Amino acid sequence: MKSRPGNLAPHNESLFNAVLSTLDMVVFECEEDSSEFRLQGLPPEWWRAWVGPADCTMLDLGRCSPFLQEYLTSAHLAWAGTPGATEKSGPWTEPDRQGGSMTLEATALAIGSKKLVLIERLGSGFKEMGTIVQRARERMLAEERTAKAYRKTETHLISKLEVSERTKDDALALLQHLGLAALVLDERGHITFASDRGLEILGMTAEAVIGREWEQALPLPEHDRMAIRELINTASDRRKACVVGIEGPRPSWVEIEVHGDPCHPGRHIVIVHDRTELHTLRRVLNEQASFHDLVGKSPAMLRTYQLVRDVAQVDSTVLIEGETGTGKELIARAIHSCSSRKHKPFIAANCAGLTDSILTSQLFGHKRGAFTGAVNDQQGLFEAAEGGTLFLDEIGDIPQQVQTALLRVLQEKEITRLGEAKPRKIDVRVVAATHHNLSEDVVRGSFRADLLYRIRIARVQLSPLRERREDIPLLAQSFLGQICTATGKTIERLNPDTLRLLMSHAWPGNVRELKSAIEFAVISCKTKEVLPIDLPPEIISAPVVPSSSVWIPLPNRDEKSRFLAALSDAKGNRTEAARRLGVSRATFYRRLVELDIDPR
Amino acid sequence: MMQKKVCMLGGFAVGKTSLVRRFVSNVFSDHYHTTIGVTVEKKSVTVDDRDIMLVLWDLYGEDEFQRVRDSYLRGSSGYILVMDGTRKATLDTALALQQTALRTVGTVPFISIINKADVRSEWEIDERTIEQLRAQGWTVLFGSAKLGQGVEELFVALATQLVHAAPIP
Structure with a gap:
């Protein structure tokens, strides 16, 4: 193939061809009259191989690739007379005759009035750039895949977390609905969770217990704290519930159950049952079933307990009536114990079967020499009971003379020892008891009516056991x-x-x-x-x-x-x-x- | 024969070259090979008993390394916007390229295709988004260059639009 040297190489054709060969490009000049492109200088081998054995001195637009065809037929600024302007086509890939491909780039430029097109094959530099872009994109794709995998994992985890949160919320709602009072302790014994009901029973706020060690957070007496500690340390199959008292402004009684956390060994679930009401009821029941040393919860006994409480509030003389063995002395003691005199003496005297002199001496005391055998001054039971209560059992059996003396004591609040003339002031509450029907005794004349009225200011009648x-x-x-x-x-x-x-x-x-x-x-x-x-x-x-x-x-x-x-x-x-x-x-x-x- | 320049536009690695190769040569390669510049392929289709030669300009994918040159788009009779269903970002690229094409070649027929329908479960582009595109007047097809699904239909659909858009000679 022989090129026709044009005006571009007027001086040194061989130099021009050497430059073209070195740059590995082909140059065409647009002919002014035909708009055809004529080859300038010698074309490189690849061009010959590409266009084939035909004459390649002219660029046949009809046989050009669509890309080049469009490029050559386009209006370019470089050809519009803009000085020094060049316009590159950008790379395009063409199949070659060997079944492969090559990437070319065209440049439009003008020298003087000549419109030129330079076509170069993009070689190793272009391939390197391609490789870099390829790697960069592969890397971006890989990163996108990784990010996507992360997002997927994140979404999965968030979804699981949401499910878990929902389950937790449901469980909590159920827990609250059931009113189950529960605490969760971690491996160190710190409270990590407390249900609303649990806090309510304990009378505490979440801020006061969450994150704190249970022993510090819960207001428990030491022995109850020990009991819970023992419960926690006991093997689960041998654990039993224990009832403890919660101290504080609103004391309560709670039953504590400790269970191992099935999901986390070392953690414990503490179930709290409010037993305050039960405890209170039991106490009330116990109080009702017994009163001081008296036992019984029959309506008759409950009435008696109340009567004793009422009588104890006043200082009147009391008459307790009841068959033998019904517990008259216990009632007298209970009256004393409930009264304001409880810290003073309680003296019990059985008046039955005693002569008037012995009974008088016992009750009022005597002076030395008052009678044979009275070797010392002796205070009587009234004096011994000073400030307290004197229980006179079987008062219906006291002799008439003593009845008179007793009446005087009750009226005047003073006693006179046997053998003495000067009375002594006393402050004693008298509680008398009898199995007699004193009213009948009064009718029979064996008991003084005025004494009966004096001692029967308050009455407690005890029912027989039958x-x-x-x-x-x-x-x-x-x-x-x-x-x-x-x-x-x-x-x-x-x-x-x-x-x-x-x-x-x-x-x-x-x-x-x-x-x-x-x-x-x-x-x-x-x-x-x-x-x-x-x-x-x-x-x-x-x-x-x-x-x-x-x-x-x-x-x-x-x-x-x-x-x-x-x-x-x-x-x-x-x-x-x-x-x-x-x-x-x-x-x-x-x-x-x-x-x-x-x-x- | 009527000849129409059609540009393949889209982000990188969305499957533009794969769609063209599946359409022109009925081949597919799993190996990703990035396009630098443009590769031009031709294939004729028949629409309404008329043969039409589609000159397919398979442009490099646009990303931060390469911006599509306006000169490649000039003279296009239509274009195809390709998206990768598994990468939502390729939708943004397609939207940007559509604006570029509109600016460069004006209102010409175009069709969009969401490629990689063979892995539909992994798609990030959801139905709502697709409906929004359709509401904007886009023709949105689904396809898989890997399986050859929707490929022929894609090019025939655009060719049909081109035929109907072109004045009858």
Whole structure:
């Protein structure tokens, strides 16, 4: 192929061709008249190979690639006479004749009035640039993939977190709805969670407990703290709940359950149950079931407790009426204990079976030499009870003379010792008791009416045990506990048949008789429970009294028969006969005289 | 035969070259090879019994390394906007290129295709976005150069628009 040298290489054609060869490009000049492009200088080999063996001195637009065709037919600024302007086509790729491809770039420029096109094959520099762009894009794609994977993971985790949060919210809502009071402790014993109900029961705020060690956060007495500590340290299968008291402005009682956290070993879930109400009710119930040393929760006893409380608030003389063994002295003691005199002495005196001189001396005291045997000055019980309470039991049995003296003491609030003339001021509350019907005694003339009115300002009437049988199990259990403690025996309960017998017995000796029977049974008992056979024989063999029946006091004739029968059963042993009747020896003797029974 | 210059526009690695190669030569390569500059391919299609030669200018993908030169777009009778369904950013590139094309060649027929329908589950471009594009007057097709799905339909659809847009000789 021979190029036609044009005006571009007028001086040194070989130099021009050498430059073209070095630049590895082909140059065409646009002919002014035909707008055809004519080759200038020698073309490089690649151009020959590309255009083929045909004459390549002219650029045939019809055979050009569409890209070059468009480029050459476009209007370029460089050809519009703008001095020094060049306009590159940008790279384009063309297939070559060998089945490969090559990337070319054309540049339009003008020299003088000549329009030129330079076509160069983009070689190694272009390939390097391509490689760099390829790597950069691959890297960007890889980073995009990584970022996408991160986003996906993040989305997945957020979604899981949302599910977890939702589950947690649901669980919390359920927890709150159920009112379950729970705390969660971490491995160090710090509270990490507390339900609203838990905080409510503990009377605390979340800020006061969350993040704090439970031992510091919870206001517990030391022994309760120890109990919970022990519970936490106990193996889960051997843990039992414990009840502790929460201190603070609103004290409460709570039952604590400790469970291991199934998801996190070392953590603990503490379930808190409010037992304050239960505790309060139990306390009220216990208070109702017993009052000082009195036991019983029957309506009659509950009324008695209230009466005792009421009577204790005033300083009036009280008369306690009730059959023998109904606990008159216990009532007197309870009145004293509930009164403002509780820190002062309580003196009990049995007035039965004493002569007037002995009783007078005992009550009022005497001066040395006042009577034979009075070797020293002696203060009486009234003086001994100064500031406190004097309990005069069996007041219905005191002789007439003493009744007169007593009346004076109650009226004047002063006593005069035997053998003395000067009275002494006293401040003593008198509580009297009798099993008599004093009104009848007044009618019979054996008791002074004015004394009765003086001592019967306040009255407490005690029901016999047969009229409050519902108290028998409670009393029997209480006596069983007391006697077992005293004797060291371990008897857990009363057999139901035993209890049935106790419930059906008449109990003429009332609570005292019941206590004796239980004592008898404890001594006899060989097992963990009191059997019917352990009871005293008179209870075992006694005819069953229907529990609903109302006991009617026997007239004197029947009571005389009972006393005779008891004496007969006891083969004349008066102590045993008294025990069988459930009365004291003193009462037994007194009743023998009253019923005109000859014990022989 | 009517000959129409059609530019393939889109972000890098969206599958412009793959769509052209699938259409022209019915081949596909999983290997990504970036286009530098432009590669021109031709293929005729028949629309309404008329043959039309599509001159496909497969331009390099636009990114921060390479901006599409206006000179490549000049003289285009239509263009195809290609997006990668798995990369939402390629939608932004397509929107920008559409504005460039509008500025350079004016209102000419164009069709958009969301490529990589073979991995539809991984798409980041959602239905709502697609509906918004359609509401703007875009023709949005789905396709997969890998599976050859929607490729022929893409070029025929544009050719049809070009035929109907061009004055009958």
